[in-house]
Amino acid sequence: MKDYSNYPLLRHNTFGIDARCTRFVETDTVEETQQACRSLNGDGQPTMIVGGGSNLLLTKDFEGNVIHPAISGIETVGESQDHILVRVGCGVVWDDFVATAVEEGWHGAENLSLIPGEAGASAVQNIGAYGAEVKDIIKEVEAVEMATGRLTVIDASECRYGYRQSRFKQDWRGRFIITHVTYRLAKTFTPQLDYGNIRSRLASQGIDTPTPRQLREAIVSIRREKLPDPAVEGNAGSFFMNPVVSRDTFCRIAAHYPSVPHYDTGDGNVKIPAGWMIEQCGWKGRSLGRAGVHSKQALVLVNRGGATGSEIVTLCDTIRRDVKEKFGIDIHPEVNII
Numbered sequence: 001m002k003d004y005s006n007y008p009l010l011r012h013n014t015f016g017i018d019a020r021c022t023r024f025v026e027t028d029t030v031e032e033t034q035q036a037c038r039s040l041n042g043d044g045q046p047t048m049i050v051g052g053g054s055n056l057l058l059t060k061d062f063e064g065n066v067i068h069p070a071i072s073g074i075e076t077v078g079e080s081q082d083h084i085l086v087r088v089g090c091g092v093v094w095d096d097f098v099a100t101a102v103e104e105g106w107h108g109a110e111n112l113s114l115i116p117g118e119a120g121a122s123a124v125q126n127i128g129a130y131g132a133e134v135k136d137i138i139k140e141v142e143a144v145e146m147a148t149g150r151l152t153v154i155d156a157s158e159c160r161y162g163y164r165q166s167r168f169k170q171d172w173r174g175r176f177i178i179t180h181v182t183y184r185l186a187k188t189f190t191p192q193l194d195y196g197n198i199r200s201r202l203a204s205q206g207i208d209t210p211t212p213r214q215l216r217e218a219i220v221s222i223r224r225e226k227l228p229d230p231a232v233e234g235n236a237g238s239f240f241m242n243p244v245v246s247r248d249t250f251c252r253i254a255a256h257y258p259s260v261p262h263y264d265t266g267d268g269n270v271k272i273p274a275g276w277m278i279e280q281c282g283w284k285g286r287s288l289g290r291a292g293v294h295s296k297q298a299l300v301l302v303n304r305g306g307a308t309g310s311e312i313v314t315l316c317d318t319i320r321r322d323v324k325e326k327f328g329i330d331i332h333p334e335v336n337i338i
Contacts, residue, residue: 001036002026012068013053014116016234017309021048021062027069030179034149037177040065041147048338049177052093054116055125055236057337059309069120069177074100077182085139087182090120094127102212106185108137111192113216114223116230116237120178124168126161130219131195135161139184143176151179164241164334191215197222226297234303235294239316240274241334253327274323274331275299281322291315313337
């Protein structure tokens with residue numbers, strides 16, 4: 001277990017914000033994680049759990065403890081005729097797991113390729129992309145209860161997964177440290193191709209029926225074209241959640257913007273891409289001081305160089321105001337602002 005005081009968090013947030021925490025603890029095992037919880041509980045300081053830092057915006061130094069559970073390992077723990085169960089350590093880089101699954105013939109995660117972050121965070125955030133959400137392949141979550149150090153196993157049905165939501169972000173916020181996630185993956189490949197420009201990308205390569213590797217490679221190439229590399233330009237990927245609105249609200253917007261992109265949610269509501277609305281407000285590629293909006297994907301806010309977290313929040317608030325004024329819709333950050 002690593003334990004540091006006055007620790008810099010620059011390497012632990014993809015926005016590239018130079019902030020510090022009072023104490024930083026990194027654990028490599030469940031036992032170390034339990035020990036850390038018991039140790040930190042007695043010092044009276046707030047505690048924040050950090051994974052890859054790809055969904056985090058720091059606006060100031062964190063006056064408290066930061067725990068980074070870095071448990072590794074990918075192992076099969078069960079199978080049936082149609083599915084295989086894969087248990088993954090919380091510290092495994094998410095895309096490394098997806099790559100492993102594709103190579104091993106475990107199917108269902110291909111559309112989630114190249115999403116930044118670690119496996120533990122996938123179960124907190126209910127990550128999703130290109131018509132897929134991780135909730136559909138999670139079987140159970142293992143977690144240490146921070147107040148007691150007790151290890152518990154939580155069935156996915158108890159997590160109340162929704163669009164970019166779970167109980168880990170709501171009533172369980174700050175209660176658990178996830179140590180492992182078990183995914184239920186299929187032995188038979190059933191590609192999801194009807195979201196975004198997946199089919200057109202494959203068609204441009206002369207591919208009609210892709211293999212799992214071809215589908216993964218297509219999604220990786222699409223994401224790399226649209227999203228900036230955090231090592232070059234600090235960002236946290238998609239900054240805003242796509243709003244889900246009533247059919248009446250959608251019809252009102254479509255009357256003024258007939259070509260508005262949208263996706264039926266199946267419950268009578270409609271999801272509208274926040275990036276499209278931000279682009280309609282003229283923000284794509286623009287900057288506000290040292291913070292800006294990515295030139296290829298308006299859903300992504302970027303650190304142009306030396307921006308503070310507060311500068312990025314100011315840009316966020318300005319964009320939200322403009323979208324509200326133009327469309328009458330509130331958009332909300334997906335990123336955790338600390």
